[in-house]
Amino acid sequence: MRIAPIARLLFTVTLLLSALANAAGSGQVLYRYTDEQGITVLNEAIPPGYVARGYEILNFSGRVIEVVPPQLSPEEYEAQRQQQAREEADRKLLKRYNSLADIESARKRKLAIVEQDMAIMHSNITSLSRQIAQEEAQAARTQRGGREVAPELLQRIADLQKEVSVLRERLQRRAEEESSIAAEFDKAAARYAEITSRS
Structure with missing residues (x-):
C-alpha cells in the first residue's frame, strides 16, 4: 500500500538529480516552483502559468541564488503601497x-x-x-x-x-x-x- 508514495519520492529524487546533472553540465540555472498539485518541481524552465506564483533560482550545485516572491494581487499591492507610505511618513515625522x-x-x-x-x-x-x-x-x-x-x-x-x-x-x-x-x-x-x- 505504501509503494506509490515511495515510487513518487524516488521519481522526484531522480528528476532532481537529473536536472542538477544537466545544469552542472550546461552551466545554466534551475528553477524550483510548486505545481497545481502542490508538488515541488525542479526544472530548467518554468511554464508561464507558474511564474506569477513565485519560484526559486538554484545554481548547478543546488544552492538557492535568488527567490522570486509570488506576484501580489491588486489588493495586496495597494495594501503594501499604503504600508510603505505610512512607514515613510513615520520616518519623516520622527526626523522632524x-x-x-x-x-x-x-x-x-x-x-x-x-x-x-x-x-x-x-x-x-x-x-x-x-x-x-x-x-x-x-x-x-x-x-x-x-x-x-x-x-x-x-x-x-x-x-x-x-x-x-x-x-x-x-x-x-x-x-x-x-x-x-x-x-x-x-x-x-x-x-x-x-x-x-x-x-
Whole structure:
C-alpha cells in the first residue's frame, strides 16, 4: 500500500538529480516552483502559468541564488503601497520632531502667522468699510441736494466694495487653513505618541 508514495519520492529524487546533472553540465540555472498539485518541481524552465506564483533560482550545485516572491494581487499591492507610505511618513515625522513639545511649538508658530494675517485682513476690511460708508454718505447728500452723483464717486465705491469682497474671500480661506493646520498637527501629535509608545 505504501509503494506509490515511495515510487513518487524516488521519481522526484531522480528528476532532481537529473536536472542538477544537466545544469552542472550546461552551466545554466534551475528553477524550483510548486505545481497545481502542490508538488515541488525542479526544472530548467518554468511554464508561464507558474511564474506569477513565485519560484526559486538554484545554481548547478543546488544552492538557492535568488527567490522570486509570488506576484501580489491588486489588493495586496495597494495594501503594501499604503504600508510603505505610512512607514515613510513615520520616518519623516520622527526626523522632524524630537518630542510632542516640538510638535506643539511648531503648531503655535504656524497658527500665529495665520492669525496675524487674519488680524491684518480684519483691520483692512474695517477700514475699507468705514471708507465705503463715508463715500456712500457723500453720494446720498449729493442725491438729496438734487444733483447727480459723479461717476468717479460711484466707481470708487464699487472698487472699495470689490476690495472688501476679495478680502472676505481671502479671510475665509485663511480660516479654513487655520482649521486644517490644527487638524494636521493634532494628527501628527497622535501619531508621534503612538509610534514612540511602541518603542
